[in-house]
Amino acid sequence: MASPATKSTTLVLRGGVLSFRDDPFRAGVDASRVFESDGAVAIRDGRIVAAGNARQVIAQVPADAQVACYDHALIAPGFIDCHVHYPQLPIIGAGGKPLLDWLDAYTFPAEQRYVDADFAREVARLYLRENLRNGITTASVFGTVHAHSVDVVFEEAKALGLRLLAGKALMDRNAPAALLDTAQRGYDESKALIERWHGRGRLAYAITPRFAATSTPAQLEAASALWREFPGTYVQSHVAESQAELQWIRTLYPGHRSYLEVYGDYGLLGRRAVYAHALHVDDADLGSGQFDLARARHPARPVNIGLATDLGAGTHFSMLRTMQAASEVAHLRGSPLAPARAWWLATAGAAEALDLSGVVGNLAPGGEADLCVLDLRATPLLAFRMQHVRDIDEALAVLLALGDDRAVRATYVAGSKVWDRDEGTS
Ligand code: GUN
Numbered sequence: 001m002a003s004p005a006t007k008s009t010t011l012v013l014r015g016g017v018l019s020f021r022d023d024p025f026r027a028g029v030d031a032s033r034v035f036e037s038d039g040a041v042a043i044r045d046g047r048i049v050a051a052g053n054a055r056q057v058i059a060q061v062p063a064d065a066q067v068a069c070y071d072h073a074l075i076a077p078g079f080i081d082c083h084v085h086y087p088q089l090p091i092i093g094a095g096g097k098p099l100l101d102w103l104d105a106y107t108f109p110a111e112q113r114y115v116d117a118d119f120a121r122e123v124a125r126l127y128l129r130e131n132l133r134n135g136i137t138t139a140s141v142f143g144t145v146h147a148h149s150v151d152v153v154f155e156e157a158k159a160l161g162l163r164l165l166a167g168k169a170l171m172d173r174n175a176p177a178a179l180l181d182t183a184q185r186g187y188d189e190s191k192a193l194i195e196r197w198h199g200r201g202r203l204a205y206a207i208t209p210r211f212a213a214t215s216t217p218a219q220l221e222a223a224s225a226l227w228r229e230f231p232g233t234y235v236q237s238h239v240a241e242s243q244a245e246l247q248w249i250r251t252l253y254p255g256h257r258s259y260l261e262v263y264g265d266y267g268l269l270g271r272r273a274v275y276a277h278a279l280h281v282d283d284a285d286l287g288s289g290q291f292d293l294a295r296a297r298h299p300a301r302p303v304n305i306g307l308a309t310d311l312g313a314g315t316h317f318s319m320l321r322t323m324q325a326a327s328e329v330a331h332l333r334g335s336p337l338a339p340a341r342a343w344w345l346a347t348a349g350a351a352e353a354l355d356l357s358g359v360v361g362n363l364a365p366g367g368e369a370d371l372c373v374l375d376l377r378a379t380p381l382l383a384f385r386m387q388h389v390r391d392i393d394e395a396l397a398v399l400l401a402l403g404d405d406r407a408v409r410a411t412y413v414a415g416s417k418v419w420d421r422d423e424g425t426s
């Protein structure tokens with residue numbers, strides 16, 4: 001059953017409550033992460049009214065507020081997936097190949113099926129429902145080259161009240177003919193999608209040159225012109241994911257200082273530009289060495305970073321598992337990632353990366369009430385292990401280590417419960 005926080009109703013969720021008062025990379029974990037074991041979040045008209053200590057929150061709400069109690073649970077901001085390809089659900093787990101071979105062998109064949117709008121809708125529905133099952137309430141999504149692949153995901157997101165960024169892939173070379181547009185057609189179709197969807201409710205358009213290798217210079221110019229024409233839209237793409245890709249880009253785009261600078265030189269960097277991967281970048285690109293979370297988040301370097309599933313190259317929807325993977329990589333690189341920082345990168349930090357601070361990703365009053373409720377006893381092992389945690393940071397670490405979709409007990413979007421693990425989708 002949905003629990004709408006309608007105009008006349010305030011909804012109060014009770015349980016442990018996690019939020020952020022600052023960036024834990026900049027201000028430190030203790031000064032940033034806020035946890036109330038006896039906490040509450042009050043919601044009205046789809047927005048957060050108050051969050052924190054239950055007694056203090058309840059003192060602020062009308063006596064007729066509706067209350068939902070979640071025992072042994074953590075109420076947290078809904079997760080944000082900064083980069084994902086919904087059309088790639090049919091190839092999740094098709095691995096064993098380097099990037100460029102993977103694109104040719106699995107991805108491009110799979111994306112050709114989206115010429116069929118009914119198929120696209122079926123996958124978009126599954127994709128969004130999986131997001132909700134995993135507590136993901138905002139995502140930045142790639143469609144295929146087919147404009148209707150974006151129409152269907154926006155339509156389905158709108159029906160659920162979800163905040164979503166999405167765009168049709170721009171590709172005018174180096175892919176099968178069935179997946180190619182032209183600079184002009186890509187521009188025209190993207191413009192029509194912007195006019196149809198951008199700023200409608202919680203939806204935003206992302207101009208989506210897939211990566212420089214599948215766009216001619218003319219297409220990057222057209223993408224850039226469109227971005228300038230429609231301020232407030234996003235740009236999303238890929239950069240520097242593999243060495244072979246880097247070398248290919250050097251031959252396709254000679255004369256640019258770096259791969260990232262190809263995008264820079266075409267006017268495709270800046271606020272609201274979201275680039276996936278950025279693994280092989282140099283000092284001038286990021287003011288850092290190779291992509292290295294600790295250094296990239298150094299206070300002196302203003303690089304906004306968010307976590308992403310990158311399905312279907314990525315293999316799971318769970319942001320808990322994505323955080324765990326980020327922690328493992330950080331550990332291997334010799335600078336362990338504090339769990340509260342991982343959590344921030346999947347919520348408030350991801351919101352900052354998508355220029356949505358104060359809108360989603362946190363529990364500050366006035367923000368949109370997108371939340372997930374995590375069950376600290378979701379599995380027998382999790383329940384057992386949670387008995388032995390000493391503090392919230394250890395509890396967060398344990399959720400990353402042992403949690404997955406089973407731990408997502410409920411998901412709220414704009415104050416309405418849209419997923420309940422024990423009841424199904426509302
Ligand atoms: N680079 C260009 N296209 C893609 C894609 O679909 N997935 C990933 N991971 N990298 C890409």
Ligand code: ZN
Pocket residue numbers: 083084085238276310
């Ligand atoms: Zn990707």
